[in-house]
Amino acid sequence: MSFAPMPSIDVTALPADGFLLDVRESDEWQAGHAPAATHIAMSEITARHAEVPTDSRVHVICKAGGRSAQVTQFLIDQGVDAVNVDGGMLAWQACGHPMVSENGTAAGVL
Template sequence: MPTVEVGDLADGDFLLDVREDDEWQAGHAAGALHIPISEFVARYGELTEAAPQDGRVHVICRSGGRSAQVTMYLVQQGIDAVNVDGGMQVWAAAGRPVVDDKGTPGFVL
């Protein structure tokens, strides 16, 4: 499974957050696209519209399990996708910004 460490992500990298709505609302990476894993297949078109044509999709969840499933699905579809190792827990622990729906500081649920 292709993975990437949080520390290797650049500020402009495309990030897909597959956590559920309550997790997203509590706190997420600013600029990430949110498509919950429970809705992913039905909303797949949103990803193909938003993702960079020649870029990589960095998939993140709370700890890496759900994002690993979505990463494998995307790779099978021919998309350059990688799982963010450790997910939002590692993201927050590394001091990366976490914001809520209002853009104020959030937390990882």
Template sequence: MINSIENDDFYQKMQNEKLTVLDVREKVEFIDGHVPMAQNWPLSELAEKYSKLDTSTSYYVICRSGARSANACAFLQDKGLNVTNVTGGMLAWKGEVI
């Protein structure tokens, strides 16, 4: 089972903690606007790059709606990483976009 967090809870958590956020949308989507502090790790490149992620870090994974991030979380979790899917993705995000 994949861990998930509701968008509003994620927003609140970001206000109180420094989170490591992976945005798995493609580069052009990321450039159009993303959650502050997010790193762009496109789903299309994840299989070849995931080994650069630290297994001791907790990652919050976001995309446009929550579907690609759920797929990314399933993949990363299978690789031994601690991941949480942000449900609703950027469509539900009410915070600042940079």
């Protein structure tokens, strides 16, 4: 039995106007996230997946790529065009992409 590889994208190849779904927990989100990202924690995705757009590609991100890979597969199973962001927010931060925090402190990855 063979499985299709997980669709993924390098953080440097993300389209500027793409839909970015951050699936980290609330404390991670509050510490630092991409300015235009939408937050739905992995633990809430089954209940809230109707909030994810179905008319455009969804780029799923977490801290390093493990949780987002699971959510990407779940979304694909729901018929969503989803792709995992390789390296997650650690790669995002390493590339110097902008980040904002929700708690007024300097943004960073937990």
